[in-house]
Amino acid sequence: MRNSWIQKGRETNDGRKISERQSIEALSSGESEVKRTLSFGRAVGVMGGLIIGSGIFYTGSYVLDYSHGNAGVAILAWILGGLIVLGAAMCLSELGGIMPANGGTYVYLTRTYGKASPLLGFTMGWSDALIGIPGNAAIAMVGATYIGTLFGGFSSLQISFLASGICVVLTVLNLLGAKGGSIISTVLLFVKVIAILGVIIACFVLGQNTGDPITFTNTTGEGAVLPALACSVVAVLWCFDGWNSICHMGGELENPKKNLSRVMVVTIVGITVLYLLFNLGVMRIVPIEDIIASENVTYDVIGILFGKGAATVITIAIICSVIGSLNSCILVYPREIYAMSRDRRWFAACGKLSKKSGQPVAASLYILAMMIFYCFVTSFQNLVNIIVLYNGIYFMLAVFGVIVLRKKYPDLERPYKVPGYPVVPILV
Known part of the structure; x- marks a missing residue:
């Protein structure tokens, strides 16, 4: 049973209809029309490179703002955000192990919900194709803005032209092959991780403890803990955007039934630890009110530790981080469009x-x-608002799909099963 069966709209080449169960089993065979050239290490590079963009360098200010300056709530939000994403990743790992094909969430939804599947696949696919995937232009605009800071600032039109140019260059490079594109993401991931680790080490080793103590006390205003925590977690989750990205390349991943779950768990756990240490380091150096008021707290930390001249270095690191994230998007997301077209x-x-x-x-x-x-x-903020709005709906449906398939087809081969089922999917 070949994968080409199912990529053509639930029917074989001779027009013979196949059932939902047959559709899933066709993908479960692991055969792929594309080459499986993505190793475990490069897959971690692609996924980590996509997740770690510019957000970590300034989102900590928003998290503390939403928590009313409550450092304890802010740190708890980073931990909970990582746990939520980890739980969701484990759920999609089970689906990806059953259906190791390109397309990710789109493929899972179109083969899980019976008669509703065509509608879900259609609405999600067209939403992604028209808004969600091209909306990654927002990342290019952030990168162009940061580049502009090195030259005294760019106008909005200059930013648009530069952002477009970045998109063109990265697309051309990725069209040469998934291996080359994944190498670019992996190299830039190392650059950004080294930069983040450099800030962390500097904060804990070279800096003085001049920040505020971490307590569960509001320092900037009154507010209940639960709403503050909820808003803070939402901000944290934005920093994990792209956590499902490697699922889109399930058809190119080497040994996907084993490696998909490993890639997702290792990457998300590593990024969660990195994010947590980064924010603890920043709060050790900069007072909470100053963090909230800052437009680029990383710049401020480097200025305190090494002087303003070092700001150029951290700005270049942020640019590498942003471009690495965009490169991973350009590498990964055409696979969903491809899967839609085959369906x-x-x-x-x-x-x-x-x-x-x-x-x-x-x-x-x-x-x-x-x-x-x-x-x-359009603007960066408009793109982000639209993308965040509808993404949550389809992620929720995909996670719930784990429960649906367990009930409908309990005997399907599942190379990876969600630990703590059904509690984990329900909590996520």
Whole structure:
């Protein structure tokens, strides 16, 4: 039973209809029309590179603001955010082990909910294709803005042109092959991790303990703990955006039934620890009210420790972080468009692969065109608001799909099972 069966709209090449169970089993065979060239290490690089963008460098200010300056609540929010994402990742790892194919969440939803699946797949796919995936232009705009700071600032039009140029260059590089694109993400991941670790070490080893003590006391205003914690966790979750990204490349991952869960768990646990230590380090050096008031607290920390001249170095590190995240997006997300096209829910041209590189060229070029369009017609904040709104709905449905498939097909081969089922999926 070949994977090409199922990528063509629930029917074989001779037009014979197949059941939902057969559809899942076809994908479960592990056969793929694309080459499985993505090793465990490069997969961690792609996923980590996509998640760690610019957010870690300034989101800590928002988290403390939402928590009314309560450092204890802020730290708890970073821990809870990591645990929520880890639980969700374990749920998608079970689905990915059953259906190790390109397309990720889109593929899982279109093969889980019976008669509702076509509608869910259609709405999610078109939402992603028109808004969600091209919305990654927001990352390019952040990168262009940071580059502008090195040259005294750019106008909005200059930022749009530069952001578009970044998208073009990264798309061309990734069209040469998934291996090359994943190497770029991995190299830039090392750069950003080294930069973050450098800040952490400097804060704990070189800096004086000039920040406020970590207590469960509001320092900037009154407010109940639970609402403050809830808002803080939402801000934290934005820093983990892209946690499901490697699922989109399930068809290119080496030994996906084993490696998918390992990649997701190792990456998310590592990033959670990194985020937690980074924020503890910053709070050790900078008072809480100063963190909340700062537009770039990382810049301020480096200024305190090494002087303002070192700000250029950290700005370059942030630019590498942003570009690395965007590169992973451009590498990963055309796979969803490709899967949609193979299921006849998007234009057929995007369902073809390059014979030379094995890459979904048409899907990548479509996303590039839309990203350039968004660079000129909207703002970073508008893109983020729209993406966050609908993403939560489909992630919730995907996680609940673990319970649905356990009930409908308890005998399916499950190389990985969610620990603590059904408590973990329900809590997530």
